[in-house]
Amino acid sequence: MPVAIIESLDHEGRGVAHVDGKVIFVEGALPREKVEFSSYRKRSSFEQASLSRVLRASAQRAEPACKFYGICGGCSMQHAELGAQVATKQRVLEDALKRIAKVTVGSIYPAIYGPAWGYRSRARIGVRSIPKKGGVLVGFHEKKSSYIADMSSCEILPPKVSALLPALRVLIAQLSAPDRIPQVELAMGDRIVLALRNLLPFTKKDIALLLAFGEQHGVCMWQQPGGPETVMPLRADESRFLEYTLPEFDLRLQFRPTDFTQVNVDINRLLIRRAMQLLDPQPGERIADLFCGLGNFSLPIARLGAQVVGVEGSQALVARAADNAALNGLSARSRFEVANLFDATPHSLRALGPLDKMLIDPPREGAVSVVKALDAQSPRRIVYVSCNPATLARDAAILVHDKGYVMRGAGVANMFPHTSHVESIALFERV
Structure with missing residues (x-):
């Protein structure tokens, strides 16, 4: 197994080393670490590699908080202390x-x-119906893959939303066409909205299941049958706008779940x-x-x-x-x-x-x-x-x-x- 001394981090958070005149980019490695690596892409002047083993750890190395880190592609720097990341x-x-x-x-x-955790108030959560993997998967894409990671929690989502992932998976599996729901849009303001992108119209039974889920878990269930402008609440009496505040400037700003706002x-x-x-x-x-x-x-x-x-x-x-x-x-x-x-x-x-x-x-x-x-x-x-x-x-x-x-x-x-x-x-x- 080849060995490298990591010199720095690149703009994607990968460890950078030089071995036999080639630049090696090692995912998951930190500066001044001595590591074993395994290359998965080789070119004449550089290689991209995965970390196999840390032989000498950096004082800035941290234990990832998420049990899906390394599988889910959402985060790439949980192995480094927050100060080192910044x-x-x-x-x-x-x-x-x-x-x-x-x-x-x-x-x-x-x-x-x-x-550092639970900070993400907006997210696009992927959905895939894959019977071979146990039915419906709800989460982010796997690392270097278009597949959805099989995950039951997410440490960067608000704790309440993270805890809902298993229940959301069960809910979508109960709907009439779970294979026609590619994503769930999370938007948080004065309340939590989960907007399901539905490529087929929901049935009356679907709507009843969704509303019951929202009532049970204290979230608002919306649908998006077409483009971003079609997003709407399933409850007719619910406001079509969310709101966030800027207290320092005494401001309230309204937005729709598909509008761009900072996460x-x-x-x-x-x-x-x-x-x-x-x-x-x-x-x-x-x-x-x-x-x-x-x-x-x-x-x-x-x-x-x-x-x-x-x-x-x-x-x-x-x-x-x-x-x-x-x-x-x-x-x-x-x-x-x-x-x-x-x-x-x-x-x-x-x-x-x-x-x-x-x-x-x-x-x-x-x-x-x-x-x-x-x-x-x-x-x-x-x-x-x-x-x-x-x-x-x-x-x-x-x-x-x-x-x-x-x-x-x-x-x-x-x-x-x-x-x-x-x-x-x-x-x-x-x-």
Whole structure:
């Protein structure tokens, strides 16, 4: 069995070693560990491998809390202490900025921490009816596989939802067409919603079973017979909206189970606080919130006294943002528009009117069209919230080297503990 000394972790949380001139990526290994490994993919310059045995363990090694860790593909870093996980994510961010953007960060912000377990308030839980594996399986995909892991609990789901997985498995097996239910959408706000994607209409018996399950376990049962817009409660008298709060800003935001919201409520609140500290909205200022969603950052900006212009590609989310502004008495300080920001131009940005500051919160693809479209009239301060260090670094390179901005600081938020996902925030100011 080959042996390696692990030197570092890569952006996916794998141990990196060099053996006989080749780079070896060892899943489950930590820096400074001596390990035996087994390669499952070999190329001329690198190999991907599984950990076979730890010969010398790191002081940062932790015992995984989940008994399905290594089988389920949802988590990849439970074997590392939380502090080591966050330090790795900070290094991934710094390496991307140095290597791709070639910028010097003015300040490294303290990492934003939150609860390590039971944090996930949104999840898409897979369902498969496989008689050879005992009937219906409910859970996340297996590691490196499209199969559903045979699991009875999940440590990153809220405890109440985790405890429901076996009962949910029994429930779905009792329905008229369990093989036509591919997933269950979990959404939590002021209540817990389980929305079943049903490719065939539910029968009256199905609906009775689902409602009885919801009543017994204190959850709301919904169905989604078509696209995301078709999601609806099975109880006719139930509100079609959930709600989450931002107490620091005295805000209530309504959403539908299939709307995009952050999965980690605690980290979202702390991230908004950090963003508002960096953006520093002031009465009389006009601030753009690009990729604004349902108003997660827009409404705190308006609450602090500035005029906000929110822009988003989804008509449904723009309508939701406007409704949330009205719900919180902020319609006079906010305006929301539908636009494809991946096709942004200098003309489309100037059409938003004069802007003092800007917040950008794009998906993984980043905001390259937006930053390329900035000109001499662009905002003096930009706060960029990112879920992909590589695209943040690419866009930072344009802002710094082409658009005259300085990167004042950057840091990570541990939005997804025990995974390699890196959420970060950065501040740019025009020189």
